[in-house]
Amino acid sequence: MWYRNSGGIVVSPSAQQDEAPSPLIHPVSYQEPIAHRSWDIGMSAGQEENKSTARQPTEQDTSSMHTHAVGSLHNNVDFTNPANVTSLFWDPSFHAPDPLLDVDWLFEHIPSNFNPMERGTGEEFSPTQTGSSEVSPPSSTQDDRSALKAGSPSSAPWFSAQARLFEALGTLPKSVLSSAFFMPSNLSHFFDLYFENYHPHFPILHRPTLNPATAPALLIAAIVTLGATLSKDDDHFQISTQIHDSLRYIIFTLMKRGVSYVSPVGNMSHLDFSWKQWIEIQSSNRTAFFGFLMDAQHSFMFGHTCVLSVQDVRLPLPCPENVWECNDAVKWDRLIQKAPEPPGFLPVLKDLIAQNPIPPQSTPYGRLILLHGLFSVAAHLKARESATLGVGGTAPDRSRTSTIESWKDTLEKALDTWSFCLVSRSSSLALEASKPLYRMAYVAIYTDVTDMHILAGAPSLLGNLPSEPDLVGATARVEAWREKPESKRVLYHCLLLIQEILFTGKQYLACQDNISLRPWSLYHAVLILWAYGFMSGRRTKTQARAIPLNAEEYLVRMLMLIRNEEDVSVVSQQTGELLLAVRDCFVGCRWELLQEAYVTLGRLVDIAA
Template sequence: MPKEHSCTEPGCGKKFLRAEHLSRHRLNHQPKQIFQCAACPKRFVRKDLLRRHERRHEKGMWFRNSGGVVAEGDNDTASLLHDSTSYTQESPQRALESTAMFTDREQEDDVRMSDESVKMLPYEQEPAETYGEQGPTQTYGEQEPTETYGQMDEIENMQVNNTDFLPALPDQEVTSLFFDPSITIPDPALDFEWLFDNLSADLNNPGGMPSVVSPQSSVSLPGISPPAFGAVQSPVRIRHSISSQSSGSSPWAEVRTNLLKALNSLTQDVLMSSFFYPNNLAGFWDLYFENYHPHFPILHKPTLDPVSASPLQVAAIVTLGSTLSGDAGHFDVANKIHDSLRYIIFGTPDFDPPASLWCVQTLLIIQAHEKMFSTRKHHQLAHIFHGAIITLMKRGVAYQHTTHAPGSTATERSWHQWVEIQASNRTAFFGFVMDAQHTFMFGHTCILSVHDVRLPLPCADVLWECSRPEEWDRMMRKTPESPGFLPVLKRLLARTPIPPHCSAFSRLILLHGLFSVTAHLKARDSVTLGVGRGGPSTANSPRLDAIDTWKETVERAMDIWSFSLVSRSSSLALEASRPLHRMAYAAIYTDINDIHILAGAPSLLGSMLSATDRMRATARVRAWSQSHDSKKALYHCLLLIQETIFTGQLYSAASDNIALRPWSIYHAALILWAYGAMARERSNPQHEQQRISYSAEEYLVRMLMLLRNESDQVDVIAQETSELLLAVRESLEGCRWELLQEAWETLGRLIK
């Protein structure tokens, strides 16, 4: 009988045939170093086990005790099933794998791992393992005692069990929506370096990327792109007649009762308003799902019942829907509800971390409402609480897998489980989209980085819209898997087209990935002022050449992304992307805060500005107007206004169901005005009497022509912005959003 090596730790008593196995086992009790998986909550006491675990993520696996399985078609399925002892045939093949993805960055970290890491025997030397239905056992080729590990495979995973290192949260019920950077904090100066790695290699590899010609590059103008293909849809708000259901028999009567009970702290004049009439609530609900849901499909409409859903979530949905109703009184009531709605949610038990998924979704819908449809006070409060919501999402969301009916089938259980996880991923992406979008649109600081979103892109719309488990199961078998967000974004920067099966929402997300990269690299350039780049300290980092020319790289990526706008089918998500696509170019080359200050517009951040602030902003805009970069921003601003206002149909921002399109054309007008103001400052006063006034359309046509030809006459025409500002101002007439009302007033002052 071979000698046994027993663990002497109190309460353990496990036995091993080899001393080195016992030595490795002791690391569970007294770890020397903890290794955190970047893609899931698992932690390890050995680097080689972390690497093995990460390779399983690459194959589409999640983590043990969470029902994760390998993707369909994996030849190694039989040998890898032990990664999830809770695997059953009823589990959907891709239901839980979407919670996290392994990224290229971790692969690079492995390659850079120095020889100074803790030396461990390679895992190939560990005992061979066989797995039966009763769980893992070890065989040594002879009649040896069996070691039982229960639910966890100790020799392979050696996951830290000490509660000091890992919170005792059930993996299947709680997951973080974002990667938590508190585990490993990267070097800020090189944080984006890996995204630009091997760009030249990718471009020069004929087998790695198909040769494409962007619809943005058909005109031979260096550095300036023409408009994308595809006719711009007319921005018309979708209005529906309010439902005429009987208030006595309609389920919306019960919804009304639930709402009044949940919002009982509001004043009586609000609670007794016609806003809460059942037929009005039903109409607001429909308006939301027909106008806003396609922008950010984070809710699963087939399973969302307004009667059984949280009344606070229903309140957020109907108040946002009411912004499209024809009754201005209902719009005012919605604003009064939002004076208290967020704080009522803060007081619910579901808000405590880990928050329930409905709670996080509701807070994000509230933020969308207050940032883009309500008062300036609400806009600023939404900005203040944005960071708190992101922190809450990083703490995790609680799933409700155990709430399904006892008699439900395996397919039904799998469907509901899949819906919850898909909804949580979509919710995380919605938070990321608003974070990236509002950095340029409102001058807010970017809290999230693309590295924080290590998730697969949302599934195809046809799969998300399935209303029955059987339909979902059938579609699941023939729908391609969604690729990972970070790998697709990196390939996009290498000018590789987006996979054709990516949904419209996924393409909107990728556009905001470029927004986020732009915001962070602009901040890096602002902080470092270029100091230290290109010096000896960076000589061994070939990626810095690419990252130092990031503006050209991101601009080319946007050219490739523009193919998303060439679509046979209409999509509100892609229609919303059109103005944002133009603004994404402008975001590279302009600082909208400085232009707001120059124009004397109300501060985007609500802060008081001194005379010194205005002088510095004016100096920066003056320097910007003299650079070639400004011409690129002007070009896309001109196209945005042309594509929105001068399409042959009257455009009215008050009836637009694309939330940020009016704000985008306002920004475009300010950028054009700022350049014209600086050009007038540089012009010869003797030429003042020779100025010719141009209509808005003449201004657009002449400016586009001069920019394409890189003419020296750009500064002469650029000064004549009055008619253009007037046209933009007229399009903003009658908007309810207070920031657009301020924009209307600002344009009036600039015209005078």
């Protein structure tokens, strides 16, 4: 986020070789566009030259390595050479086209028989209708927890890891380094918390081969600090925050120096070497997707400008989870020969936009990536729409009018097609996390979250206090939005999102939710409902009835009116009890944005009263 808001200046690595490390440009060094490359992760000519000097088996040994017909699943890239690590998918010589112009090809051969007023299939797949009654599934089943605990590292490797952490984090204050946070038992607990809660969302680390005693110390530091944020002990949370604030700068220094994070490869069999190389490729691809996912997510959830375009991501989707989680080279060798080749991200995304189903072998993480691909496309098309319509004094470009009129309906249909992921037989935390994001994807197509925050008097998501002109402009835009028929579609998905979180037979508390953006989605949904009702009151000059509707009555009546295409202007103003119910969900949250949300909702309750 710091990088995006600093102007996005990319400094050439060659121009930095003789410079002293500077914290102000650390994040920039490797923020290069993702290279255009084939779906297979091969090696460039330069990489082949570097490979000859890297620590690895001899040329004769390498020629006899296992090779299978599974293509990119089994290609070998030498990750003992830092040049190969850093250039795997960031190519400094590649200049991406204008992101506002590079998505048209995704919409080729789109069916033209979509009726935008026809109710999409996606609305039929709410948890209530599919029989799910839990707010949040357990982080893992009881069996999974037992297995995880049984496989948890013993205290011995954590004593070693503790010493290495002290050495790597030696610049931290003594009060931090001497805290109970670094007790081996606590480190082990934080490590488990990470893999119970974060790993199912974003499986970018290879758990079976990750040894805390030998893995890079800063990687272990990142894992345990993330895990500690879910500790019940508030002191652990505070210490983890202090460590993290320093850790990011330590890593950016290392990035500028081009230091590899990959542990050296020791003596091993050809099969083990092949497996380890494959693990590094998969982990790198998964991490690149995570960066793309965060970029798209922060655009529609926090109002930031996208840095990456889907056009930049030329990678295959993640391999099957049973192959990724394999803990033995022989078993991996057997599974990988049977595993289908993962399809490329861009071809699947294009098929999805053309309303073709996602390939059945796609993993939950892959399906989450595809959802964010739709987010990214929507963000770029909205930016292009603003430019085409002449926002900011630019003359309208009439040549793109037809595209602007159809892309929103096309993306809605793509989301309807994607929604079949949510009725998958196999549950997963990644797909559970997708439910509120899926609803917010519809919302993001038609609304600007920044305007809603300004109208509500909330602190700006972009870091500055809204001015009077900002409020005037946001009010006008929200009023124009309220008058459009598409605003009812937004309300509909906001109502369903709230229903799916709050009314499941279990009290929802955001501080106990291990899906971080679910409460933020809930906040946005109720903010949009309030804004619509607030503008309706200004427009119609009508007064809401004296006896307010409780949260459940409000949801039921609004859903009924929207489904029957009736006027909602009066009922939409009855948001007071709903605002209170959602505000109560944010009690005790550690995240500062949710603390601000609690205050903002309290203020809106007074306005709605």
